[in-house]
Amino acid sequence: MKTIAIIGGGAAGMMAAGFAASAPETAVTLFEQNPRTGAKLRITGKGRCNITNDTSPAQCMENVVSNPRFLFAAFHRFTPADTILFFEDRGLPLKTERGRRVFPQSDNAGDVVAVLTRHAEMANIDHRKVVDVDKTKEGFVLTLQDRSQRVFNCLLLATGGMSYPKTGSRGDGYGFAQKLGHTVISPKASLVPLYCKEKDCSRMTGLSLKNVTLTVADEKGKKPVYFERGEMLFTHVGISGPLVLSASALLRDKSLPKTVYIDLKPALTPEVINQRILKDFESNLNRDFTNSLSGLLPKAMIPVVVERSGISPRKKVNTITREERKTVCSLLKAFSLTVTGLGSLEEAIVTAGGIHVKEVNPRTMESRLVPGLYFAGEILDVDALTGGYNLQIAFSTGYLAAKAMTQKKEV
Ligand SMILES: Cc1cc2nc3c(=O)[nH]c(=O)nc-3n(C[C@H](O)[C@H](O)[C@H](O)COP(=O)(O)OP(=O)(O)OC[C@H]3O[C@@H](n4cnc5c(N)ncnc54)[C@H](O)[C@@H]3O)c2cc1C
Incomplete structure (x- = not known):
């Protein structure tokens, strides 16, 4: 049985958790420090959640400001059409507004969180904060807020950026990644x-x-x-x-x-x-x-x-x-x-900067430096314009990481 830890119950982490947990022979634990998942998602699109943009992967890339080429595989493997299908198949009717922006028909971001949380619940959700991460020969050792430790074969960092810190995105993942040898491009406010x-x-x-x-x-x-x-x-x-x-x-x-x-x-x-x-x-x-x-x-x-x-x-x-x-x-x-x-960064819709994309394989979201370590969502040095593209980045990279983690043979 392969054991997978995902840190961060936001858009990217929840998308990844459900897909990873539905693969055979995997035990997935999603760590989310907040009592509820998707705190940031609930405030997206002024509480209406602009889920994605009903456009092509190429158009998505055109709306990405930092490192669009890095997202080529992710946007093609899990497209905006896949996002729309994902939510509609799970009983959430959607509508497309001006600029091809896609929203739930209910205009309620809470409904988007509910669908993603049900999907993520295929994994075990642990509402404890991860305070430290280490790599030993046993695997990835996670230290939790109560100082207990858990060991996993694979680790996905989906801790988000640093904007709207009250939602839980405070940049913890940058510290974990740096400790494991990764470079972090200095976080900057974007969409302000x-x-x-x-x-x-x-x-x-x-x-x-x-x-x-x-x-x-x-x-x-x-x-x-x-x-x-x-x-x-x-x-x-x-x-x-x-x-x-x-x-x-x-x-x-x-x-x-x-x-x-x-x-x-x-x-x-x-x-x-x-x-x-x-x-x-x-x-x-x-x-x-x-x-x-x-x-x-x-x-x-x-x-x-x-x-x-x-x-x-x-x-x-x-x-x-x-x-x-x-x-x-x-x-x-x-x-x-x-x-x-x-x-300021506190009021930014997204964080520009993050994990240096040169150190991540764009076809799998796996670290090029630490085998078994993956990244998804806003923690990466990618960010887009408004229009649903930032959530599409989270969904596409989360999906890709889940598939790669569960298909990877040697750990
Ligand atoms: C006001 C606002 C409106 C927005 N509207 C839109 C929109 O309409 N459309 C769009 O496309 N984008 C929108 N965005 C951007 C979008 O919300 C983000 O890009 C997206 O949520 C990023 O997803 P993520 O999963 O990478 O990170 P997040 O959603 O930030 O999730 C990260 C999670 O990790 C958890 N976490 C962090 N550290 C730890 C730890 N140490 N232990 C355990 N858990 C931890 C956090 O609690 C958090 O829940 C908006 C953003 C804001 C702030």
């Missing part, structure tokens, strides 16, 4: 809110913009660092929301400050906007400028745009010049903000 210089943001706190584009300019004349259409919101210190989180992943190694531009009307050309403004003005020529923009802008943005335009809010619309209209158009097409900082 952005801090902006302008006080305008706090005036619009909570305002959510749908169907806008966000452009991050690098050097003048060069291709933008980031350009995407979607949703974002203003916070008291800057901006956040799916578009902004993804942009932050591409900004993390850039020097700041950087200017970002929001196109509030991506479907309209400046000429069409000008016509719209004229039409709105003509409907009531004696209206004050500040009262004439409600057809074009959300309420909370009007005072900010009026102020930035330099036009007096009380100016009658019939006296507004063509040049002044042009200024308003420019503000709607390119509302600029200056990014001065990125959110």
